[in-house]
Amino acid sequence: MQQKTIHTAATKQVALVAHDNKKQELVAWCQKHKADLAPHTLYGTGTTGAIIERETGLTINKLISGPLGGDQQIGSLITEGKVDFLIFFWDPFQPMPHDPDVKALLRIAAVWNIPVACNRSSADVMVGSTLFRGSFERQVPDYDSYLKERLG
Numbered sequence: 001m002q003q004k005t006i007h008t009a010a011t012k013q014v015a016l017v018a019h020d021n022k023k024q025e026l027v028a029w030c031q032k033h034k035a036d037l038a039p040h041t042l043y044g045t046g047t048t049g050a051i052i053e054r055e056t057g058l059t060i061n062k063l064i065s066g067p068l069g070g071d072q073q074i075g076s077l078i079t080e081g082k083v084d085f086l087i088f089f090w091d092p093f094q095p096m097p098h099d100p101d102v103k104a105l106l107r108i109a110a111v112w113n114i115p116v117a118c119n120r121s122s123a124d125v126m127v128g129s130t131l132f133r134g135s136f137e138r139q140v141p142d143y144d145s146y147l148k149e150r151l152g
């Protein structure tokens with residue numbers, strides 16, 4: 001598929017999601033990196049977002065809770081270019097009723113070449129990166145040429 005280059009703005013759009021057994025880990029991580037996260041636009045699935053907000057004081061744009069469609073809402077934001085980084089502490093030990101939605105979110109993040117951190121180490125690397133602080137280039141599907149190709 002043909003790709004095009006986009007440039008992220010200095011203010012990043014960061015989506016934060018954690019499964020129940022991982023929520024405290026994500027809250028602790030957000031507390032540790034509060035100063036890194038605060039200047040950016042933060043999104044979260046319903047419960048994750050509310051807990052992070054309550055525990056850290058960060059402002060989170062809260063979507064609906066994951067099992068009710070929050071993962072899909074984040075996927076939708078990704079297709080609209082409204083997510084630059086996805087931090088998703090998913091639980092590798094617990095099957096979820098909405099596993100198809102989880103898989104769909106991780107898939108759409110791969111399609112749109114979104115940096116994804118699924119654990120504390122990768123999230124540390126992410127916020128520590130100069131790419132998190134400055135602007136960076138990302139290759140994404142070129143939708144116009146994709147559609148032109150399909151329409152013939």
Ligand SMILES: O=C(CO)COP(=O)(O)O
Binds near residue numbers: 017047048064071
């Ligand atoms: O289930 C989730 C991600 O798959 C997260 O949803 P909540 O933040 O509402 O718990």
